[in-house]
Amino acid sequence: MNTPPNDRGLPGTNLDPWFNSYAQRTAGLSASEVRALFAVASRPEVVSLAGGMPYVSALPAELITSAMERVMRESGPMALQYGSGQGTMVLREHILDIMALEGISGSVDDVVTTTGSQQALDLVTKLFIDPGDVILAEAPSYVGAIGVFRSYQASVAHVAIDEHGLIPEALRETIARLRGEGRTIKFLYTIPNFHNPAGVTLTRERRAEVLEIARRNEILVLEDNPYGLLYFDEKPPEALRASDDDGVIYLGSFSKTLAPGFRVGWALAPHAIRDKLILAAESATLSPSSFSQLIIAEYLRTADWQGQIDTFRDVYRERRDAMLSALNEYLPHLSWTVPTGGFYIWLTLPHELDAKQMLPRAVKELVAYTPGTAFFADGRGRHAMRLSFCYPTPDRIREGIRRLATVINGELDLLQTFAGTGALDAARPDSHYASPPPDLD
Amino acid sequence: MNTPPNDRGLPGTNLDPWFNSYAQRTAGLSASEVRALFAVASRPEVVSLAGGMPYVSALPAELITSAMERVMRESGPMALQYGSGQGTMVLREHILDIMALEGISGSVDDVVTTTGSQQALDLVTKLFIDPGDVILAEAPSYVGAIGVFRSYQASVAHVAIDEHGLIPEALRETIARLRGEGRTIKFLYTIPNFHNPAGVTLTRERRAEVLEIARRNEILVLEDNPYGLLYFDEKPPEALRASDDDGVIYLGSFSKTLAPGFRVGWALAPHAIRDKLILAAESATLSPSSFSQLIIAEYLRTADWQGQIDTFRDVYRERRDAMLSALNEYLPHLSWTVPTGGFYIWLTLPHELDAKQMLPRAVKELVAYTPGTAFFADGRGRHAMRLSFCYPTPDRIREGIRRLATVINGELDLLQTFAGTGALDAARPDSHYASPPPDLD
Numbered sequence: 001m002n003t004p005p006n007d008r009g010l011p012g013t014n015l016d017p018w019f020n021s022y023a024q025r026t027a028g029l030s031a032s033e034v035r036a037l038f039a040v041a042s043r044p045e046v047v048s049l050a051g052g053m054p055y056v057s058a059l060p061a062e063l064i065t066s067a068m069e070r071v072m073r074e075s076g077p078m079a080l081q082y083g084s085g086q087g088t089m090v091l092r093e094h095i096l097d098i099m100a101l102e103g104i105s106g107s108v109d110d111v112v113t114t115t116g117s118q119q120a121l122d123l124v125t126k127l128f129i130d131p132g133d134v135i136l137a138e139a140p141s142y143v144g145a146i147g148v149f150r151s152y153q154a155s156v157a158h159v160a161i162d163e164h165g166l167i168p169e170a171l172r173e174t175i176a177r178l179r180g181e182g183r184t185i186k187f188l189y190t191i192p193n194f195h196n197p198a199g200v201t202l203t204r205e206r207r208a209e210v211l212e213i214a215r216r217n218e219i220l221v222l223e224d225n226p227y228g229l230l231y232f233d234e235k236p237p238e239a240l241r242a243s244d245d246d247g248v249i250y251l252g253s254f255s256k257t258l259a260p261g262f263r264v265g266w267a268l269a270p271h272a273i274r275d276k277l278i279l280a281a282e283s284a285t286l287s288p289s290s291f292s293q294l295i296i297a298e299y300l301r302t303a304d305w306q307g308q309i310d311t312f313r314d315v316y317r318e319r320r321d322a323m324l325s326a327l328n329e330y331l332p333h334l335s336w337t338v339p340t341g342g343f344y345i346w347l348t349l350p351h352e353l354d355a356k357q358m359l360p361r362a363v364k365e366l367v368a369y370t371p372g373t374a375f376f377a378d379g380r381g382r383h384a385m386r387l388s389f390c391y392p393t394p395d396r397i398r399e400g401i402r403r404l405a406t407v408i409n410g411e412l413d414l415l416q417t418f419a420g421t422g423a424l425d426a427a428r429p430d431s432h433y434a435s436p437p438p439d440l441d
Numbered sequence: 442m443n444t445p446p447n448d449r450g451l452p453g454t455n456l457d458p459w460f461n462s463y464a465q466r467t468a469g470l471s472a473s474e475v476r477a478l479f480a481v482a483s484r485p486e487v488v489s490l491a492g493g494m495p496y497v498s499a500l501p502a503e504l505i506t507s508a509m510e511r512v513m514r515e516s517g518p519m520a521l522q523y524g525s526g527q528g529t530m531v532l533r534e535h536i537l538d539i540m541a542l543e544g545i546s547g548s549v550d551d552v553v554t555t556t557g558s559q560q561a562l563d564l565v566t567k568l569f570i571d572p573g574d575v576i577l578a579e580a581p582s583y584v585g586a587i588g589v590f591r592s593y594q595a596s597v598a599h600v601a602i603d604e605h606g607l608i609p610e611a612l613r614e615t616i617a618r619l620r621g622e623g624r625t626i627k628f629l630y631t632i633p634n635f636h637n638p639a640g641v642t643l644t645r646e647r648r649a650e651v652l653e654i655a656r657r658n659e660i661l662v663l664e665d666n667p668y669g670l671l672y673f674d675e676k677p678p679e680a681l682r683a684s685d686d687d688g689v690i691y692l693g694s695f696s697k698t699l700a701p702g703f704r705v706g707w708a709l710a711p712h713a714i715r716d717k718l719i720l721a722a723e724s725a726t727l728s729p730s731s732f733s734q735l736i737i738a739e740y741l742r743t744a745d746w747q748g749q750i751d752t753f754r755d756v757y758r759e760r761r762d763a764m765l766s767a768l769n770e771y772l773p774h775l776s777w778t779v780p781t782g783g784f785y786i787w788l789t790l791p792h793e794l795d796a797k798q799m800l801p802r803a804v805k806e807l808v809a810y811t812p813g814t815a816f817f818a819d820g821r822g823r824h825a826m827r828l829s830f831c832y833p834t835p836d837r838i839r840e841g842i843r844r845l846a847t848v849i850n851g852e853l854d855l856l857q858t859f860a861g862t863g864a865l866d867a868a869r870p871d872s873h874y875a876s877p878p879p880d881l882d
Contacts, residue, residue: 016713018569023593025571031716053522054522068509076502076505077498080502080505115726118726119556119725128462129464130466147723151721187462255523261521263729270458270459272459276463284589285563286557286704289556290702291703292733
């Protein structure tokens with residue numbers, strides 16, 4: 001081999017003849033340590049509060065089937081063919097209508113359809129990140145975003161949040177500290193609505209303040225908004241993008257308001273960035289699926305899609321209520337966030353408990369969750385977990401929380417029994433993981 | 442801005458407030474200079490011999506519609522949901538059957554379904570390429586691959602080919618020269634069957650020799666085979682991957698044998714590489730479309746897919762014959778390759794003609810092609826063009842070649858008239874382009 005030796009400690013590499021050939025960026029590429037556990041957790045007897053799978057069974061299949069039949073009858077060859085790298089015009093026009101619900105007025109020319117909004121996240125990162133560049137993100141942040149950022153060798157700097165979302169003062173301080181260290185900050189990645197995993201929503205006042213801080217510091221904002229239309233009571237404040245066309249790249253998705261199986265999302269980019277985004281998208285996948293895009297466009301043209309989103313809202317509201325009520329009943333001594341939309345609750349454990357260490361015991365008790373460490377780039381989050389209420393039925397959610405309480409309370413009892421004996425103080429590894437699957441399983 | 446100034450000369454950047462923020466890799470990201478022309482060339486009165494669009498109208502729409510109806514009836518929620526990052530098991534099993542037709546025996550565990558084989562190309566490049574690393578590729582090579590390679594700051598070293606494909610001696614010499622210069626060669630990218638754009642096929646003897654050279658030099662082979670089943674007379678020799686499990690990543694696609702609108706392709710990777718490829722795929726798009734994958738799997742399970750490929754073969758054979766006969770009739774003084782499958786003929790012009798410079802005149806005469814420069818990373822190819830026979834009907838192909846001959850012969854006449862006057866010796870720009878669209882339009 002003419003490549004330099006590599007000792008990045010990737011698993012199983014001693015059997016890999018190409019061990020010395022991988023790019024440096026693969027050092028950030030590691031499988032979830034809990035991946036095997038999640039495979040177990042997908043067995044039907046386990047209540048999984050771990051995934052981010054929408055409840056697609058609430059979508060009538062015939063709406064999709066009939067849209068698809070019409071598409072194939074009326075424009076079959078177009079659906080089966082390559083399309084524009086920017087995405088199909090007819091879908092991009094519908095996307096403008098959807099974004100208008102969140103206060104955004106954009107041009108159809110600035111919408112880029114992507115293979116899920118995950119691809120948009122990947123492409124934006126590819127466009128902006130040189131190794132070592134800093135991305136600001138909430139503490140905690142979306143596991144799949146952290147994985148992408150790491151895959152381009154970005155350094156993620158977490159910014160503190162509270163129940164009202166990102167804390168402007170913490171953002172200011174983080175920027176000042178990093179610039180003082182001579183670091184290059186490329187963008188702020190934020191999920192303002194029904195945050196994954198924290199379940200919180202950025203207030204209207206803070207939105208203005210965050211935008212002002214970003215503008216003053218010339219930092220681009222990457223606004224990820226897959227859950228915005230899934231509010232339970234009242235609409236969240238307008239999108240950040242609604243009041244800043246040049247400084248915000250907005251990411252939207254059909255995965256949560258329709259179905260993730262199509263893999264269709266989009267970016268609304270500042271005009272100057274838009275061309276580069278299209279070129280990057282074409283390089284990555286040539287074009288998004290014409291088949292998926294035309295079916296979604298036909299669905300949006302003919303079905304009561306807003307009524308369908310209302311149905312999803314009702315489903316998830318009931319499940320959120322079930323989880324909150326079960327938490328109140330079974331784990332009243334702990335604290336958690338109270339989401340007003342979306343899929344997730346963030347549960348904080350007593351400091352002596354480690355969510356990742358506890359997971360095997362939980363799976364044995366037939367309940368699964370995602371440990372908090374998944375949502376940090378820096379090893380934090382051990383004393384927290386994300387609980388998803390999107391997929392199981394209310395009864396199952398209740399049973400899942402009951403089982404979880406058994407595990408947590410059992411651990412706490414054990415700690416109390418052995419308190420002071422030193423038997424439980426063995427070193428705990430501080431590793432973390434970054435690949436997206438926990439969000440899917 | 443806390444980022445260093447940037448003077449990479451990207452177009453329109455003076456209006457871009459984020460001009461100084463882009464990653465260094467975006468320096469390789471440039472729009473095709475002929476993109477605007479191709480937009481004109483997509484008008485119906487123009488015979489486009491430029492695109493790589495398969496003739497999907499030869500696929501009966503009801504085969505897709507009925508497969509989709511069964512999928513939605515029998516496994517709708519699975520089709521609408523996120524899937525495995527590696528791809529749906531049932532489709533991966535069918536993919537093994539397809540690869541068996543080319544002599545490949547692999548494990549279903551080593552197949553990774555991707556968003557078109559373009560995504561696999563992107564992910565493999567992301568896994569292996571650090572800036573400055575060398576990728577070996579045929580001279581010429583696929584425009585979309587060159588774009589991907591450039592987007593990861595690879596250096597492409599072209600290796601000479603002839604009518605029998607890659608020349609082993611040229612491969613040996615290129616490797617020796619690059620290693621002598623201390624360069625790091627990461628992989629050989631090759632299209633052994635019905636090469637895009639050259640139309641040639643690597644002989645059986647040379648396949649063994651190329652593999653032997655790669656093995657001896659510990660160079661990974663990336664075998665791209667979208668056209669292998671679209672042979673006109675006899676099957677091409679077995680795939681490279683058929684005789685080397687550890688040294689070859691094989692890329693396959695449904696885009697040419699079924700339909701590109703699904704955006705489904707695959708990689709068969711050496712076992713050691715497979716895990717990293719899945720992680721990279723999950724990071725990029727979470728999972729391939731379950732909807733597309735299940736419909737394709739159902740199509741393969743129930744339809745006469747091999748009969749359908751026979752139909753495509755008949756369609757493209759007739760079109761190849763039409764193009765060859767028209768070339769013989771209208772441009773007998775030029776030379777071209779004679780493909781035995783696939784979509785493309787490579788036409789060599791007299792040295793005094795420049796295919797890119799001539800393109801506006803051709804479009805004015807209502808015929809389009811892709812200039813040879815698109816297929817080189819180093820500005821070569823000015824005196825050649827790719828002619829696609831996949832999409833227009835035989836009559837249109839014949840008319841297109843007639844128009845092309847008018848343009849070529851007109852240019853030659855002009856040159857002869859003004860020979861020696863110096864009037865035509867103005868400097869010609871040596872720029873080139875790399876984005877994939879010419880292959881799509």
